[in-house]
Amino acid sequence: MIGRWIFVRDAALEGPRSRWGRLALAVIVVLALIVLLPLRLVLGLAAPENVSARSVEGSVWDGRIADLNLGPLPLGTVEAGLEPLPLLIGRAQFSVMREGFSAKAYAGGGVSRANGSLALPDGLGGLPVTAISFTDFSAGFAGGTCTQAEGTMGLTLASLGPLLPDAIMLSGKARCEKGALVVPMRGAQGMEQLTLRLTADGRWQADLTLSGLSQVTADALRAGGFDTRPGGIGIATSGTF
Known part of the structure; x- marks a missing residue:
């Protein structure tokens, strides 16, 4: 039995x-x-090499990244999570949010719907850039080429000396040009022009031109590293994200 x-x-x-x-x-x-998949594990697999952080906590759907940096661009501490719907079309897309800034970032290199501003305490190369701003900004690269660029990017430069005591604010529309992301910016008076160029390998170039300056101001800036340009003076700098 x-x-x-x-x-x-x-x-x-x-x-x-x-x-x-x-x-x-x-x-x-x-x-x-x-x-319960840790965000730290997924971020380590999906993030570009130039991304660094002090710590990563939480799940892949709802996590927190402390002191997040994209190359020389400090994003600070952000709330981040993988979005489920883009996975249906094979795209790993993360929402990134902090006070005063939000964006969608996706694996393979790219950002969409970036809005807000970020401080740049270390400047941008040889330029005294104090902040970078975005308005409905999107950019993407594929196969080493810029494939998408739209929206507005802006830069704020600190005073260039006692003869130019005010900060300079520039902005412009993003576009793809010869495989690179290019943002031609202008100041409010049109006397300040800056072109920012970024390639898929993370290399960037920034070229600033100032026109309409007095001879005394122009001479002082030339003594500080600016060079003579047609119609004004300028300075170029570059680096790698």
């Missing part, structure tokens, strides 16, 4: 209902692993 009961029990465990039970358990385990 005991042997027959064991046989019946084993047969029940091997039946269709038991197989469905094991499948359901496996699905639950997989879903739990997905839900």
Whole structure:
């Protein structure tokens, strides 16, 4: 009788209902692993090499990244999470948000719907840039070429000296040009022009031209590293993100 009961029990465990039970358990385990997947692990696999952070906490869907840096661009501490809907078309897209700034970043290099401003305490190369701003800004690269660029980018430059005591604010529309992301910017008076160029390998160039300056002001800036340009003076700088 005991042997027959064991046989019946084993047969029940091997039946269709038991197989469905094991499948359901496996699905639950997989879903739990997905839900609890650490953001740190996914970020390590998906983020470009020039991304660094002090710490990464939380799940891939709802995490926190402390002191996030994209090359020389400090994003600070942000809330970040993988968005599920873009996964349906094979795109790993993250929402990134902090006070005064938000954006969508996706694996492989690219950003969309960036809005807000970020401080640049170390400047931008040889330019005393104090902040960078975005308005509905999007940019993407594929195969080493700029494939998408739209929206507005702006830069704020600190005073260039006692003869130019006011900060300079420039902005312009982004576009793709000869495989690079290019943003030609102008100041409010049109006397300040800056062109920012970024290639897929992270190299950037910034060229600033100032016109309409007095001879005394122009001479002072030339003594500080500016060169003579047609109609004004200028300075160029470059680096790598």
